[in-house]
Amino acid sequence: MTSPVSLSPAQAAARLTEFTVIDVRAPGEYASGHVPGALNIPLDRLSEAVPALKSVSARGALLVVCASGVRSTRACDILAAADIDAATLTGGTSAWEGEGRGLDRPAGARATWPLERQVRLATGSLMVAGLLAGIRYPAARWLSAGVASGLVFSAVTNTCGMAVVLSRLPCNRAPRSAANLDATLDALQG
Numbered sequence: 001m002t003s004p005v006s007l008s009p010a011q012a013a014a015r016l017t018e019f020t021v022i023d024v025r026a027p028g029e030y031a032s033g034h035v036p037g038a039l040n041i042p043l044d045r046l047s048e049a050v051p052a053l054k055s056v057s058a059r060g061a062l063l064v065v066c067a068s069g070v071r072s073t074r075a076c077d078i079l080a081a082a083d084i085d086a087a088t089l090t091g092g093t094s095a096w097e098g099e100g101r102g103l104d105r106p107a108g109a110r111a112t113w114p115l116e117r118q119v120r121l122a123t124g125s126l127m128v129a130g131l132l133a134g135i136r137y138p139a140a141r142w143l144s145a146g147v148a149s150g151l152v153f154s155a156v157t158n159t160c161g162m163a164v165v166l167s168r169l170p171c172n173r174a175p176r177s178a179a180n181l182d183a184t185l186d187a188l189q190g
Contacts, residue, residue: 004076005087019063028112028172033103062086067114
């Protein structure tokens, strides 16, 4: 499998009207700001959208976006396995906004930390908690060992179980007024 085509924010912006833009972040992240015109299909639900995306890709190019480019690259790999060509935005919405390009933010949307940052906070907190508790209860050090093992597994498999769990927290869900996956799939078919 070849790696997906990566476009810089400038390259993507110059061709934005050519793309159907798919944002694979958690709904709460998407609601806090996304590339103009992007539709939200969370990475953990991408397989449900493959038939619709196959149809859309036959009509035009797909650009997959996330916060940093990691999840969008993974999404492009999943799509490539289903014979769907897609490009990824290098550096994600962070790079897009960092170059002074605006993000669409629905009215009333609350700011949510990017999922990668939430994972770092949870991982670090659990490891410190295990080490501190281990001073009094030595068996508590196993918490830190378990989290460290999870990090190794995450790196080897290029997956993140903690991100999957955190994406289901209420703070990472879109407000009720935001479109859900069914509405997004309907928009893709239209």
